Amino acid sequence: MNKNYALVLAAGKGTRMKTDIPKVAYPILKKPIIEYIVENIEKSIIDETYLILGYKKEVVEDIIKDRAKYIYQEEQLGTGHAALQAAPILKDKKGTTFIIPGDTPLIWYKHINRFFKTHEENGNDLTVVTTYPDDPEGYGRIIRNDQKMIVDIVEERNANSYQKEIKEVNSGIYLVNNEVFFKLLKDIPKNPVTNEYYITDMIKLMKKDYKVGAYTIKNSSVVMGVNDLYQVSKAEKYLREYINKEHLINGVSMINPETITIGHNVTIEPGVVIYPNSTITGKTLIKENSIIGPNTEIHNSTIYENVLAKHSFIYDSIVRENSTIGPFAHLRDNTEVGPNNRIGNFVEMKKTKTGKKTTAAHLAYIGDSIVGSNVNFGCGSITVNFDGKEKHQTHIGDNVFIGCNVNLIAPIEIGDNVFIAAGSTVTKNIPSNAFSIARSRQINKDDYARFLIKPKKEE
Numbered sequence: 001m002n003k004n005y006a007l008v009l010a011a012g013k014g015t016r017m018k019t020d021i022p023k024v025a026y027p028i029l030k031k032p033i034i035e036y037i038v039e040n041i042e043k044s045i046i047d048e049t050y051l052i053l054g055y056k057k058e059v060v061e062d063i064i065k066d067r068a069k070y071i072y073q074e075e076q077l078g079t080g081h082a083a084l085q086a087a088p089i090l091k092d093k094k095g096t097t098f099i100i101p102g103d104t105p106l107i108w109y110k111h112i113n114r115f116f117k118t119h120e121e122n123g124n125d126l127t128v129v130t131t132y133p134d135d136p137e138g139y140g141r142i143i144r145n146d147q148k149m150i151v152d153i154v155e156e157r158n159a160n161s162y163q164k165e166i167k168e169v170n171s172g173i174y175l176v177n178n179e180v181f182f183k184l185l186k187d188i189p190k191n192p193v194t195n196e197y198y199i200t201d202m203i204k205l206m207k208k209d210y211k212v213g214a215y216t217i218k219n220s221s222v223v224m225g226v227n228d229l230y231q232v233s234k235a236e237k238y239l240r241e242y243i244n245k246e247h248l249i250n251g252v253s254m255i256n257p258e259t260i261t262i263g264h265n266v267t268i269e270p271g272v273v274i275y276p277n278s279t280i281t282g283k284t285l286i287k288e289n290s291i292i293g294p295n296t297e298i299h300n301s302t303i304y305e306n307v308l309a310k311h312s313f314i315y316d317s318i319v320r321e322n323s324t325i326g327p328f329a330h331l332r333d334n335t336e337v338g339p340n341n342r343i344g345n346f347v348e349m350k351k352t353k354t355g356k357k358t359t360a361a362h363l364a365y366i367g368d369s370i371v372g373s374n375v376n377f378g379c380g381s382i383t384v385n386f387d388g389k390e391k392h393q394t395h396i397g398d399n400v401f402i403g404c405n406v407n408l409i410a411p412i413e414i415g416d417n418v419f420i421a422a423g424s425t426v427t428k429n430i431p432s433n434a435f436s437i438a439r440s441r442q443i444n445k446d447d448y449a450r451f452l453i454k455p456k457k458e459e
Contacts, residue, residue, distance in 0.1 A: 010102030011054030078196030091182035139169035
């Protein structure tokens with residue numbers, strides 16, 4: 001039975017990126033380039049995926065884990081040499097292999113399926129994916145004969161002036177008949193200039209006895225490679241436009257969408273409004289009728305219905321329905337804000353869960369805490385969770401009023417229906433229905449200040 005395979009060429013360092021991590025691990029919209037490719041392969045008709053790895057292979061393996069199988073290229077000697085590493089595995093597997101560079105993050109699974117359909121319908125042994133970019137400089141030119149058949153691919157450095165005028169270029173993406181391609185691969189010649197082996201030279205080897213065809217994709221950005229940080233910025237721009245367009249069509253309102261960044265795995269329900277300069281990334285879900293922004297960043301979080309979040313950061317957290325976040329709030333590390341909460345100005349919450357109708361209006365830190373319903377945190381109140389060595393938890397019951405500038409020294413438990421006076425530093429558990437005062441008695445020393453503060457002389 002024939003199967004469909006993917007071979008992703010991801011062994012290179014990518015020196016032009018000027019980064020220590022492999023090029024394919026560089027993030028675009030907070031997700032590594034290689035993960036975009038693997039995700040789309042997973043959604044396509046491909047059955048098995050192989051990654052060719054080399055430079056810092058463990059970084060890529062840590063990203064993809066068991067979602068692909070790995071083949072190693074210890075010495076990088078060109079695309080042909082990379083594909084040759086897979087030949088012992090794929091040459092005897094009946095079917096078609098989709099070969100793609102690991103630096104093409106904008107490839108879409110529907111395009112992959114179309115490539116396969118064209119390859120099969122035309123009975124090709126090798127299909128080259130070509131395109132017409134606005135600027136073909138740097139790309140290999142597609143050479144066709146009078147019958148419009150591909151007969152060669154000429155790299156720009158080897159092209160004459162006439163060939164450089166050709167606008168159709170090689171994307172570096174191929175579909176190949178395994179039993180033909182991988183058995184002939186060993187015969188490709190070494191390039192005399194670079195001493196490397198290139199898949200493009202398979203055209204000459206196969207065109208006589210086997211069928212070589214092309215699939216031309218109109219939108220060249222889909223197959224663009226990312227080789228430096230400028231191209232990263234271009235890829236981000238295209239990706240942002242594609243994603244925002246899809247959400248707008250699905251009923252998400254965006255104010256100045258060109259300033260809004262939404263990641264590849266974000267789900268947003270119709271009726272959501274997003275204001276300018278907001279960034280939503282990771283596996284985030286935003287439910288209907290919520291208002292996000294302006295100037296808000298959300299990552300790997302779930303936002304329920306009718307939430308207002310503005311000028312705030314929400315990371316790895318959950319915000320339940322009808323709550324208000326911000327301005328200038330920071331939720332992180334698996335915080336869960338309950339329904340109808342108000343988390344206001346300059347409030348930070350870390351690894352905390354709250355019940356219903358709890359309020360922290362301004363200037364509070366709530367960390368490592370379990371908080372009940374109808375709790376009020378006064379301005380400047382803090383759960384003191386770190387003793388210098390370990391983090392400790394604070395448990396707060398329902399209907400608790402915490403006055404301004406209260407320190408709750410964890411580990412500590414506060415019962416239900418408790419009132420804590422402003423300025424208290426609480427070090428012991430408080431039982432339910434108690435009124436707690438934990439501060440020094442005020443002492444006024446009459447006339448002492450006149451010895452300490454000398455009035456300024458008039459000039």
